[in-house]
Amino acid sequence: MNLRRGATPRGSGVLSDDETREIDAYWRAANYLSVGQIYLLDNPLLREPLQPHHIKPRLLGHWGTTPGLNFCYAHLNRVIKARDLDMIYVMGPGHGGPAAVANAWLEGTYSEVYPDVSLDAAGMRRLFRQFSFPGGVPSHVAPETPGSIHEGGELGYSLAHAYGAAFDNPDLVVACIVGDGEAETGPLAASWHSNKFLDPVKDGAVLPILHLNGYKIANPTVLARIPEEELAQLLDGYGYRPYLVGGDDPASMHRKMAAALDQALDEIADIQRGAREEGLTERRRWPMIVLRTPKGWTGPKEVDGLPVEGTWRSHQVPLAGVRDDAEHLALLEQWLRSYRPDELFTDDGRPVEALRAMAPEGERRMSANPHANGGSLLKPLALPDFRDHAVPVDKPGTTTSAPTRVLGTFLRDVVKANPSTFRIMGADETASNRLGDVFDVTDRVFQGERLATDEHQGPSGQVIEVLSEHLCQGWLEGYLLTGRHGLFNSYEAFIHIVDAMFNQHAKWLKVTRDLPWRRPIASLNYLLSSHVWRQDHNGFTHQDPGFLDVVLNKKPEIVRVYLPPDANTLLSVGDHCLRSQDYVNVIVAGKQPALDWLPMDAAIAHATRGIGIWEWASTDGGADPDVVLACAGDIPTLETLAATDLLRQLFPELRVRVVNVVDLMRLQPSSEHPHGMPDRDYDALFTTDKPVIFAFHGYPYLIHRLTYRRAGHPNLHVRGYKEEGTTTTPFDMVMLNDLDRFHLVMDVIDRVPSLGGRVAHIRQRMADERLRLRAHTREHGEDAPEVSGWTWPH
Numbered sequence: 001m002n003l004r005r006g007a008t009p010r011g012s013g014v015l016s017d018d019e020t021r022e023i024d025a026y027w028r029a030a031n032y033l034s035v036g037q038i039y040l041l042d043n044p045l046l047r048e049p050l051q052p053h054h055i056k057p058r059l060l061g062h063w064g065t066t067p068g069l070n071f072c073y074a075h076l077n078r079v080i081k082a083r084d085l086d087m088i089y090v091m092g093p094g095h096g097g098p099a100a101v102a103n104a105w106l107e108g109t110y111s112e113v114y115p116d117v118s119l120d121a122a123g124m125r126r127l128f129r130q131f132s133f134p135g136g137v138p139s140h141v142a143p144e145t146p147g148s149i150h151e152g153g154e155l156g157y158s159l160a161h162a163y164g165a166a167f168d169n170p171d172l173v174v175a176c177i178v179g180d181g182e183a184e185t186g187p188l189a190a191s192w193h194s195n196k197f198l199d200p201v202k203d204g205a206v207l208p209i210l211h212l213n214g215y216k217i218a219n220p221t222v223l224a225r226i227p228e229e230e231l232a233q234l235l236d237g238y239g240y241r242p243y244l245v246g247g248d249d250p251a252s253m254h255r256k257m258a259a260a261l262d263q264a265l266d267e268i269a270d271i272q273r274g275a276r277e278e279g280l281t282e283r284r285r286w287p288m289i290v291l292r293t294p295k296g297w298t299g300p301k302e303v304d305g306l307p308v309e310g311t312w313r314s315h316q317v318p319l320a321g322v323r324d325d326a327e328h329l330a331l332l333e334q335w336l337r338s339y340r341p342d343e344l345f346t347d348d349g350r351p352v353e354a355l356r357a358m359a360p361e362g363e364r365r366m367s368a369n370p371h372a373n374g375g376s377l378l379k380p381l382a383l384p385d386f387r388d389h390a391v392p393v394d395k396p397g398t399t400t401s402a403p404t405r406v407l408g409t410f411l412r413d414v415v416k417a418n419p420s421t422f423r424i425m426g427a428d429e430t431a432s433n434r435l436g437d438v439f440d441v442t443d444r445v446f447q448g449e450r451l452a453t454d455e456h457q458g459p460s461g462q463v464i465e466v467l468s469e470h471l472c473q474g475w476l477e478g479y480l481l482t483g484r485h486g487l488f489n490s491y492e493a494f495i496h497i498v499d500a501m502f503n504q505h506a507k508w509l510k511v512t513r514d515l516p517w518r519r520p521i522a523s524l525n526y527l528l529s530s531h532v533w534r535q536d537h538n539g540f541t542h543q544d545p546g547f548l549d550v551v552l553n554k555k556p557e558i559v560r561v562y563l564p565p566d567a568n569t570l571l572s573v574g575d576h577c578l579r580s581q582d583y584v585n586v587i588v589a590g591k592q593p594a595l596d597w598l599p600m601d602a603a604i605a606h607a608t609r610g611i612g613i614w615e616w617a618s619t620d621g622g623a624d625p626d627v628v629l630a631c632a633g634d635i636p637t638l639e640t641l642a643a644t645d646l647l648r649q650l651f652p653e654l655r656v657r658v659v660n661v662v663d664l665m666r667l668q669p670s671s672e673h674p675h676g677m678p679d680r681d682y683d684a685l686f687t688t689d690k691p692v693i694f695a696f697h698g699y700p701y702l703i704h705r706l707t708y709r710r711a712g713h714p715n716l717h718v719r720g721y722k723e724e725g726t727t728t729t730p731f732d733m734v735m736l737n738d739l740d741r742f743h744l745v746m747d748v749i750d751r752v753p754s755l756g757g758r759v760a761h762i763r764q765r766m767a768d769e770r771l772r773l774r775a776h777t778r779e780h781g782e783d784a785p786e787v788s789g790w791t792w793p794h
Contacts, residue, residue: 014258022354025354031339032336039332051329062098064314072209076089080364086369088172088175088369092176096177097140109365123349124345144515159178161475166198166204167423167479173206175207180221205272216315244289283448319331319332381578397597399595403589403591404591411437445460477505488524492545493535493543505524534730545698546699560663561588588633590635617644625655639741643741643748692712694717731787750763
């Protein structure tokens with residue numbers, strides 16, 4: 001039945017009786033293997049009556065969604081073979097792990113990747129034993145599972161991942177199973193709009209399958225309980241042509257599903273052919289399937305006098321007391337034998353030939369598709385020479401550039417040189433973050449209505465913008481995981497929206513590093529601009545540098561944080577990040593005009609070191625300093641250099657060492673992070689006994705967290721953002737947080753004993769300067785010229 005009233009799919013009843021039996025056998029085999037993973041420790045083929053010692057001591061896993069996932073997989077295999085499709089499978093329901101593993105084993109891929117889990121009885125026993133077992137595999141779709149690009153443990157991102165995988169993959173079809181619990185999340189609700197960004201000429205296709213089984217853990221799901229007409233209107237409003245496949249009779253359901261799939265794939269082919277061969281530009285409605293099945297389909301219908309199949313009770317482990325309850329044990333054996341395993345597996349435990357023949361071959365298997373192991377398809381970016389975009393710096397701190405605008409000219413050339421392997425994602429902030437030069441060579445892709453007043457909007461493009469950080473992150477993850485490259489630019493404060501998504505991607509990378517068959521993928525690159533210190537116009541809500549703290553919670557071998565102080569250093573860092581693999585790189589850089597500190601050669605050397613003494617700004621003459629002024633971030637660097645200038649004037653005899661940090665991880669010991677510095681190198685820079693005044697871009701305690709093991713840590717005093725902000729001038733922002741140049745001078749006075757008692761009047765003068773300059777902002781609405789126009793003296 002077509003969910004749009006009054007029509008039926010073409011090809012209804014397409015399956016013959018033999019084909020129906022074959023698909024049903026494959027489905028039964030996958031269901032048997034899935035139940036076995038949840039319950040069985042031994043006796044995988046039920047060659048003897050089931051006994052308590054055959055059961056796992058801890059029953060973990062999720063059955064409720066699994067039979068629906070297996071049903072879809074079996075039918076997708078049919079169309080892959082019939083149409084020679086290049087297809088991958090994204091499982092949105094959170095804990096569909098048994099289904100993914102079962103089908104990978106049936107297709108033979110699992111045994112190829114993990115030879116000890118062989119395609120026989122011994123391998124089946126290992127397959128069952130490892131599931132949700134100490135030292136084994138998780139209960140959800142995970143990196144360890146061949147064919148997966150999507151971690152299902154956190155709901156809401158499957159459809160965004162699917163569309164990201166389809167971008168610039170014109171021959172790929174991504175089948176995405178959306179759970180009806182998952183469909184209640186905000187990210188998934190927005191993800192339906194991804195079809196407005198899919199170009200039928202250069203992109204592949206996504207086939208969403210909304211799986212309505214009616215329940216979450218303990219509650220009904222919203223979309224399963226609204227009237228069918230209302231659901232049809234909702235999906236129609238999202239721009240889809242939905243087809244309903246519903247029921248509980250397997251034979252009837254197989255025929256309905258086959259007909260709906262054939263109809264949907266015919267429509268996809270027609271849309272792509274019209275766009276690619278006939279030049280049709282009108283946006284068409286992409287097909288989707290709404291699959292309505294009982295939760296826990298084919299499982300126990302009743303347990304202990306309570307209904308299970310078709311209810312929330314089937315969500316996890318329908319029979320929980322199997323080891324101790326003889327009735328539950330008997331029900332489990334009855335359940336397993338209902339799949340007739342003797343028909344499905346040979347005496348030595350191999351799937352019978354008829355089952356093997358149902359699976360596609362080679363890389364057409366969804367569990368072996370190279371797009372699901374994107375590193376195997378990854379090609380290096382064709383990168384222009386970033387040095388061609390350098391800004392001239394004859395003297396440090398005398399000229400200005402907008403760092404991200406300079407980076408934008410480099411990214412423009414990256415976009416031009418990599419038309420099908422590089423994309424920029426952003427929440428309507430690419431131009432705002434001063435990367436607008438990329439629009440010289442590409443449009444923002446948009447398939448909706450375009451007006452004459454629009455700029456840089458087109459049916460295709462390498463920039464994708466939507467006001468949802470969730471979609472930007474999900475699209476980019478899907479794009480990277482299928483072997484391409486990209487950049488996510490965002491306002492610093494609002495990247496927090498994807499904290500949890502970042503967590504999951506970092507965990508994915510951590511796990512895949514220990515899987516030799518998973519090939520490295522391009523790094524996930526964040527460019528955070530419109531940052532805390534220059535959000536003076538938007539105010540307190542836009543002032544938050546805390547994403548750095550979230551990032552540093554992840555495994556050190558995965559994460560990198562860069563705080564380039566000027567345009568040339570940003571160019572060097574950007575080039576490095578785009579070349580890297582298997583990392584999450586976070587770059588924080590300003591978009592407003594700022595002083596240029598380093599000529600390009602010096603910037604490259606400084607970025608490569610990640611940390612270093614700025615000799616031209618220091619007054620220690622290569623000797624032991626009286627004080628170290630350290631800084632990380634563009635505004636902290638400015639204030640540190642301005643403080644150094646004041647100290648030169650006030651205390652010409654004072655030996656000041658200026659240390660600038662680009663790579664934040666350099667502050668950690670080498671035992672803690674691959675970029676970390678050995679203690680001897682750190683001590684050589686910062687000393688072990690002299691005061692260190694550190695001006696930092698983010699929350700001060702983060703620097704203490706990175707350096708608490710260092711010998712000189714008791715001498716370290718950090719200034720940074722302390723949750724004080726408002727709509728005010730740039731300099732008033734740093735004064736509100738005590739990061740200003742005058743406060744840094746006061747910190748030096750307070751911590752250098754050799755200055756003696758003669759400094760009281762100077763300290764008071766610094767406090768008075770703060771008051772005077774704040775009064776200036778209140779009277780004139782802008783910073784005083786001596787602050788806004790300050791340059792490094794020569």
